[in-house]
Amino acid sequence: MGFEDTKKRRALRATAWSAAAAALVLLASPWLGEPLDAGRILARQSPDFEILFELRLSRTLLGMIAGACLSLAGVVFQALLRDALATPYTLGVSSAASLGAVLAIVCNWDQVLGFPAVWASALLFAGAVLCLIIALAAKGMRLSSFTLLLVGITMNSICAALILLLHSLASFTHAFAVTRWLMGALDSASYQALGWLAAGVAAPALVILRLSRQWNLMAFGEVWAAGRGASPRQLLFIGYVSGSVLAASVTALTGPIAFVGLIVPHMLRRALGADHRILMPCSLLLGAAFLALCDALARTATAPVEVPVGVVTALLGGPFFIWLLWKGPRSE
């Protein structure tokens, strides 16, 4: 029981285990579902080869990127707001992405700037709201977790109202497509699109992970952080922008997927403690694994009909969450 450097070792060990679990899911989940013939795949024969690589693997990768981003955004927003119930959608930018996507669906846009319209429109709307909030901060709005939360809740209400408006004005088929999109679902994506997504989220994710020790300070409040030499407003700003980019980029491609950003950090906090240097890398990796597994279930459980993955995350995660609460707090 010395005062040796256990923190670093614990963080490395937990991250390594999480990475192993994520790698396992990545290797295994494309094989779930309708059996594929390994021999045909090795011989690059149709359709098994395409099903594995073009459809299932790309979909698994999308699920993993989405799960990683949503979990990490959840953790960083929870730290900033000092509230374990914050989600990647709490601070409003993702709702703007949803609004953009719904607008593109209702207006039947096909392409915007050479990209699929739903993605491009979602990202444009999210970017606009992000710029608006940055402009508000530059104009002298006191940037605090409270003002961010207020602006976020307001944004969520405005976007929800506009989405309802568009939904009610849309034709029957479009309204159905909107509802479907708002459920959140993973689909196979081109590797080019996955590459763009990964490139877009890599930088903010790295920024968040690098500042893990600072999020610990912020979790004790802005005054405490300032008294320990940190710059709370700068950290708030960085966390807010990075987390929003993560959540909005994913939302543009998948629609809002509920519960991942809430339950993965919560379970890991119970298991591993609150230190963000352990919590953040593990949330990223196990969030990826969790969502990919949920999606594998979503596409196989009721095959050939698919369930939206958001339904699975909530139905799988919810009861597990209740069970955890039932068991009571982790023993000291």
Added chain:
Amino acid sequence: MTVYYDISGLAFRHGPCEVLDSVDLRLSAAELVALAGPNGSGKSTLLNVMAGLWLNYGGHCRLQDREVCYWPRSQIARVVAHVPQQFSVSFPFTAEEVVLTGRAPHGRGAFESAADLRAVKRAMVVTDTLQFRHRRFGTLSGGERQRVILAAALAQEPRVLLLDEPAAFLDLEHQVALWKLLGQFREQGLAVLVITHDLNLASAFSDRIVLLHRGRIVVDAPPAQALTPTWLSEVFHVPVTIGTAPGERPWLRYGI
């Protein structure tokens, strides 16, 4: 004797509200100073300005001959440890993790160095908190929490401690233990400024009592001179009787 704080003509406004008005105060090494005054007299504001949390003050607030507003945040945190009145944790951090935050100003790495861990251990030994370092902060009693927070401030290895009502919510035993601990810090050469409402303990343990009233310092003197019935009843609006015995510090009875 090293003078850490040299404050003169300090003024601070919250919008139209003048919270501090021409405050003069000096704080030196190996001093334990109690800051008292009614609610809303500007005690916490003074501490926040001194800690460099609020920079738009008027007048002078110099720390080691340099205006507080010109100190980079990470540097001031290596000299001054400020402990706010409110400290709440909504996540399952352990006591040790709370104390580890005190090392943030001393390193930019993602993890604490061996020197950081030594400082943390020292701080936890001094505050007698080592035995529950792996317990969750939220499960500790009020007195234990206060000691852990003090340990975090000590782990910062500051020269100055600014404490905002550290004895609030503590029972008699823990209040006395806290003041004794502050006395030890003074012996080790720290400059300690502590906000308190308990003038009896302040009288027993502190070197000076500073009385703040409507943003102005009305008294700044050793307990024997600072605690006078006229001043106290004027500032606190309650009748005050001062008791003294030869060779002892004054004690007071109020409200009756």
